[in-house]
Amino acid sequence: MKFTLQAEDIASKARAGVLETAHGNIQTPIFMPVGTAGTVKAVHQHELVEDIQAQIILGNTYHLYLRPGLDVLHKAGGLHKFNHWDGPILTDSGGYQVYSLTEVRKIREEGVTFRSHIDGSKHLFTPENVMDTQRIIGADIIMAFDECTPYPCEYSYARKSLDMTHRWLKRCVDRFDSTESLYGYEQTLFPIVQGSVYKDLREKSAEVIASFNRDGNAIGGLSVGEPAEEMYAMTEVVTNILPQDKPRYLMGVGTPINILENIALGIDMFDCVMPTRNARNGMLFTQNGIINIKNEKWKADFSPIEAESDLLVDQIHTKAYLRHLIRSQEILGAQIASLHNLHFYLWLVKQAREKIIDGTFYDWKEKMVKVLGQRL
Numbered sequence: 001m002k003f004t005l006q007a008e009d010i011a012s013k014a015r016a017g018v019l020e021t022a023h024g025n026i027q028t029p030i031f032m033p034v035g036t037a038g039t040v041k042a043v044h045q046h047e048l049v050e051d052i053q054a055q056i057i058l059g060n061t062y063h064l065y066l067r068p069g070l071d072v073l074h075k076a077g078g079l080h081k082f083n084h085w086d087g088p089i090l091t092d093s094g095g096y097q098v099y100s101l102t103e104v105r106k107i108r109e110e111g112v113t114f115r116s117h118i119d120g121s122k123h124l125f126t127p128e129n130v131m132d133t134q135r136i137i138g139a140d141i142i143m144a145f146d147e148c149t150p151y152p153c154e155y156s157y158a159r160k161s162l163d164m165t166h167r168w169l170k171r172c173v174d175r176f177d178s179t180e181s182l183y184g185y186e187q188t189l190f191p192i193v194q195g196s197v198y199k200d201l202r203e204k205s206a207e208v209i210a211s212f213n214r215d216g217n218a219i220g221g222l223s224v225g226e227p228a229e230e231m232y233a234m235t236e237v238v239t240n241i242l243p244q245d246k247p248r249y250l251m252g253v254g255t256p257i258n259i260l261e262n263i264a265l266g267i268d269m270f271d272c273v274m275p276t277r278n279a280r281n282g283m284l285f286t287q288n289g290i291i292n293i294k295n296e297k298w299k300a301d302f303s304p305i306e307a308e309s310d311l312l313v314d315q316i317h318t319k320a321y322l323r324h325l326i327r328s329q330e331i332l333g334a335q336i337a338s339l340h341n342l343h344f345y346l347w348l349v350k351q352a353r354e355k356i357i358d359g360t361f362y363d364w365k366e367k368m369v370k371v372l373g374q375r376l
């Protein structure tokens with residue numbers, strides 16, 4: 001999988017590039033909408049997702065393995081066929097979802113045992129079988145099986161967990177490199193840097209991950225409750241060590257401000273549930289700051305959701321109407337607010353890419369960071 005750097009900012013570590021996949025090219029920096037169970041929540045018609053120019057969507061091994069299950073996905077010819085999405089797909093390896101979605105789980109050298117959050121049945125994920133699972137799902141970019149350490153966690157726990165994540169990575173690479181894609185197109189495996197918030201562990205993990213020389217590298221273990229300054233400090237340590245010529249994916253990040261600050265630290269790929277999860281709750285991200293649409297002040301405001309936006313729903317619907325839908329818990333409210341937030345995130349990273357290319361990124365970023373945190 002080829003990554004071409006097109007521009008590098010002079011006042012920061014920001015880059016613009018293109019990642020070529022079997023299902024199309026990805027222009028970076030990129031935000032990847034989270035399609036947990038094979039669909040982007042509340043935005044189920046993919047034509048709509050295309051409408052917001054989403055270039056890649058994320059799937060989840062944990063969810064897809066449990067439902068619809070591997071036999072259905074294999075018979076369908078993979079997730080692209082199953083959910084009629086012919087763009088690139090990235091799937092997470094499942095460890096994080098086991099850690100965040102289930103109570104009953106045991107982490108052992110062999111792998112992780114857990115009970116399904118759907119029917120309580122018992123399962124075991126290992127580095128080997130999550131590689132086989134992601135082969136069957138058929139994502140273009142698949143993630144190594146890692147342990148995402150909680151925040152906070154003791155140094156000794158972080159170090160032991162890191163060493164196991166590195167041993168698991170070796171098992172993932174051995175399994176992945178000894179199996180073929182099932183559907184005739186190239187898939188690629190990204191390893192994941194861990195090390196919690198400890199500088200020396202992050203340096204060690206970044207060096208180990210870089211040594212595998214894969215097509216791209218991910219940074220995990222962040223956006224798990226640590227203060228933003230800790231996230232930025234660890235990202236800076238790791239991007240100073242990861243190779244310049246490979247894309248860097250910061251997992252689970254983040255707010256619009258987090259994204260701009262991490263682009264300036266050399267991150268190329270992002271994913272986060274925030275735009276859709278917060279949308280369902282009426283929190284709208286806009287170019288002028290954050291709107292809590294449930295607030296009384298929008299009750300009779302008949303201005304468009306966002307006048308500057310080129311998204312159709314932002315033009316034809318008013319703040320008052322969207323407030324009414326969200327307060328009435330109408331599905332349409334979740335759909336409009338989700339579309340709006342996804343469109344905003346995609347607009348933000350597209351703007352960043354354009355500013356990096358024309359050399360004005362740093363000043364633009366400083367101005368945007370001041371505005372994006374404002375409550376309207």
Ligand SMILES: CN(C)CCSCc1cc(N)cc2c(=O)[nH]c(N)nc12
Nearest residue numbers: 058092096148220221222223251252
């Ligand atoms: C669809 N998305 C919600 C899933 C992709 S991002 C999930 C995710 C988020 C965060 N914050 C940390 C980690 C991590 O350390 N490891 C893995 N494998 N996944 C992670």
